[in-house]
Amino acid sequence: MVIIVLIIMSQLHEKIFQALKILLNIEQNFIPLHEPSFDGKEWQYVKECLGTGWVSTAGKFVDEFELQLAQYTRSKYAIAVVNGTSALHICLKLAGVKPNDEVIIPALTFVATANAVSYCSAIPHFVDSEEKTLGLDPVKLEKYLEIIAEIDNNECFNKNTGRRIKAVVPVHTFGHPVDIDYIKEICNNFSVVLIEDAAESLGSFYKKRHTGLDGLMSALSFNGNKIISTGGGGAILTNDESLAKQARHLTTTAKIPHKWEYIHDELGYNYRMPNINAALGCAQLEQMTGILQCKRYLAKRYEKVFNEIQGVRFFTEPEFAKSNYWLNCILLDIPDLELRDKILKITNENGIMTRPTWTLLNQLPMYKDCPKMTLTTAEKLSARLINIPSSANL
């Protein structure tokens, strides 16, 4: 009996489960993957907002939230919107993405990155990720573009499809910055626009610069599971004054400001963040420092524990980055779907919420026929990667 127990205990999925159990100290019967913490002035600001009656698209909290976001990230402009997906949509539109253009994005990302491309009637073109950042692989991208791209009149075309490649959208996956300097250089060389999906990376820095400042524009998200939350929400960052103005105009139904008249000078969107969400956002932003400290402390503890277990490692930030450790993950040394699923099963059945990574987007029905490069690393990563509990309060 003892021997049997020892054999079972020595299996990797058991070891990982035990390690998580001890580290997370589960007295509670359920540990979610990520929950927001509202330990600041959330109640106060939301109450204040209700008191003013201004709960929708006008009111002081939206302006205040935008100001604070710009200050925190050191972006010249921040435009608050209803969610990260709409932020991306507007970024792509203003980048000049037109119907039938291609937009290069990693296959390993949340579906919203591709959906925003589709909302422009453009076509996602999937590229591989690298293990070092879990984001878009610049070396592979460069080699790939050298083969498939043709520059004509300062525009980039896909030789195989004849379509224009208008933009590249790298994602700072789980909050870990991609090698943006390199990607930016590639974009310049191939005349494509760089837009950053920084939905997961508020509070993450690349060589001391906040993520999202290197592209023409970038998108943040404040969904319930992100590093800070406004319920639902997002923002567009840009250093370009004219783009900021256009973004503000497009996201407020393209209405010309006027005391009483309704004049809309183009097709706009009702994407502006409501004041009540911004009230929550102001309180959340005040706590960024504390949240980030908690996250890094949790990551340090995970790193230490998983260092002791052979066959798996805790993913840590690349050397050029200071990451927000938004969503932690472990990587199996060897791709092994069966083992991955055993770990998912034992943890989820015992109150520790874990998740596999997103299904690669090229495998989803609406994106299965999209152009793509060979996705070797992304495929391996999906058979190696497990997200583990990451809330700041752990």
Ligand SMILES: *Cc1c(COP(=O)(O)O)cnc(C)c1O
């Ligand atoms: C969350 C997320 C989005 C979209 O944000 P929403 O606010 O949920 O619309 C986009 N891209 C990535 C990578 C995300 O994680």
